[in-house]
Amino acid sequence: MTRDVQITFDCADPAALSTFWAAALGYRLQPPPKGFDSWEAALESFGVPREQWNSRSAIVPVEGERPRIFFQRVPENKAAKNRLHIDVRAAPGLEGEERMSALEAEADRLQALGATRAYRVEPDPAQLEVGFITMRDPEGNEFCLD
Numbered sequence: 683m684t685r686d687v688q689i690t691f692d693c694a695d696p697a698a699l700s701t702f703w704a705a706a707l708g709y710r711l712q713p714p715p716k717g718f719d720s721w722e723a724a725l726e727s728f729g730v731p732r733e734q735w736n737s738r739s740a741i742v743p744v745e746g747e748r749p750r751i752f753f754q755r756v757p758e759n760k761a762a763k764n765r766l767h768i769d770v771r772a773a774p775g776l777e778g779e780e781r782m783s784a785l786e787a788e789a790d791r792l793q794a795l796g797a798t799r800a801y802r803v804e805p806d807p808a809q810l811e812v813g814f815i816t817m818r819d820p821e822g823n824e825f826c827l828d
Contacts, residue, residue, distance in 0.1 A: 687749045689768070693821050696753035700739035702820050703751055705795050706770065709741040712750070760822045769814075769828040777812065778805055785815050785827045792827075796820040 693699045704710055718724040725735050739753045772788035773781045782805065789799055798818045805813035815827040 688752055689749050690752045690754060691823065692756040693753050693823075694755065694759065695736065695821070696739035696755050697736045699819065699821055700741050700751070700753045702796055703753075704741040706792055706797070706819075707741070707751075708744060709748075709751065710744050712740040712742050764824045767823070768825045770825060772827045781805070782813050785813070788827050789815050789817060792817060800824065 691699060691703075700711060714721045714724045718727065722735065737755045741751045741753075770788070773784040776784055782802075785802075789797075793799065797820065800816040800818055802815045803811060803813055805811060817825055817827060819825060
């Protein structure tokens with residue numbers, strides 16, 4: 683039996699982080715429930731206190747079968763390196779300098795959205811390494827451009 687997968691981020695600002703990841707991955711913010719023009723209208727109707735309106739957010743694929751990504755506010759800050767991270771496949775099928783150029787272009791795009799660069803690993807066939815760039819999202823979560 684197969685299972686659906688949802689990826690969840692603990693974060694300080696669900697609205698901002700979901701907006702970043704939607705732009706990074708080509709997703710969209712999850713639409714509000716039927717009968718509501720906005721999440722604000724839905725949350726107000728449900729009686730959710732305004733201070734809780736940014737406690738959660740979610741993004742969904744624009745098309746195709748990819749996982750929903752959920753963002754939930756937590757009180758603690760990020761404290762250490764992620765044990766699990768996302769690889770953004772920005773250069774599938776490309777090799778060498780063509781691959782690294784594609785990754786650099788994506789790194790520039792994501793930096794303009796608020797990501798920061800951590801480091802670049804060069805291709806090294808002797809080490810079975812094809813090359814990648816490690817980045818951090820606006821809250822410091824590591825991810826790789828692969």
